Amino acid sequence: MSHKTWLVTGASSGLGTAITESALRAGHKVLATARNPAKAAAANPLIAELGGIWISLDVTQPETTRYVERAIRENGGSIDVLVNNAGYSLLGSIEDMSEAEIEAQFSTNLFGPIRVLKGALPFMRKQRSGTVVNVSSSAGFDAFPGCAMYAGSKFALEGMSESLAGELQPFGIRVLIAEPGIFRTNFLSAFVTPEAGMTEDYEGTSIEGMLHAFRASNGNQQGDPVKAAARILEVVSGTGMGVGKENLLRLPLGPDCYDRFQAKCDSLQENLLQMKEIAYSTNIDI
Known part of the structure; x- marks a missing residue:
């Protein structure tokens, strides 16, 4: 395996740190980005x-x-490999x-x-070559209650990535x-909740239940x-x-992600079949 130059955003913690260290151990050159590199390095x-x-x-800045x-x-x-990992x-x-x-x-x-992509x-x-790794989430394919904005941002990232894959293919990217x-x-x-707190009507609903579940599972996650x-x-x-996986677009990571995706695919297929008659009923009559 030839040595490449990687750029990893959000390298200061979590998966970004693990990706950076993995690439470095494999002999690659890595530009590791962080909002506060001195703190991240320490x-x-x-x-x-x-x-x-x-x-x-700081990927939120216009510069x-x-x-x-x-x-x-x-x-x-x-640059050979770009990993867009920064997020919350x-x-x-x-x-x-x-x-x-x-x-x-x-x-x-x-x-x-x-x-980052534009740069x-x-x-x-x-150079007519390269790999872009956009780090999404299981929430980028299947949205839980309470995750509307996070899932929305990841759904958008996935849709953009699908289109981008076709746009960049002619350049070997x-x-x-x-x-x-x-x-x-x-x-x-590290997840953030609205500064305004929770509207009383949502207390005891699926939103509050999901937030409790996330907090309870912190530190007990099975994924390495x-x-x-x-x-x-x-x-x-x-x-x-x-x-043999070089031409595949999606990389689900974790049994929980795989099982969740499979259930979503099954649900989508059932929905599609149930709506087939309606879908085919909307053409102009000739």
Whole structure:
């Protein structure tokens, strides 16, 4: 496996840290981004020890594209693998979320990857090769109550990625959507709820129940982020368990994610069959 240059956003914790360390251990060069690289480096000393290069980047900022371009130019002028991993979750009732909270969710989870892509894609197009890994979620395919804005941002990321895969194929650039289920990271301890609190009518409903379930499962998640990172590396490089998976768009990670996706596919198929007669009844009569 030839050594590549990777750029990983949100490398300061969780899956981003695991992906960064996995790529570095495999001998790749990694530009690891974080909003506060000094703090991230102190919390994750192994990344620098393995040769990782910390880059300051806040994907919500308008200057993101320019910063990404500069980081790539200053570190060799090429980029082989881009991992859009930076993100967080805003959970609760839509009614309780302010416009600013909703905009921040989409600015990080959707517009952030777009800003980074606009900085990296010109380099990949020029070299006629590269891989874009957009880190979505099981919520990007199947939405739970209380996750409307988070799931909405990830659904949008997945739709964008589907289109992007076709747009970039002529340039030899691959798009891969990584879809983690529940992994033992700080994700469940770091989710954000609306500053306004919860409207009384939603207390005791599925929204409150889902938030309680998330909090209760924190620290007990069965998913191992190190193994998830290893599978991403293998699918990107076409090695190990990734052999023969080079042309696939989606990478579900975790038994919980796989089972959830299977149930959603079954439900979609049933819905489609039930609605077939209606769908075929709407053409203009000739």
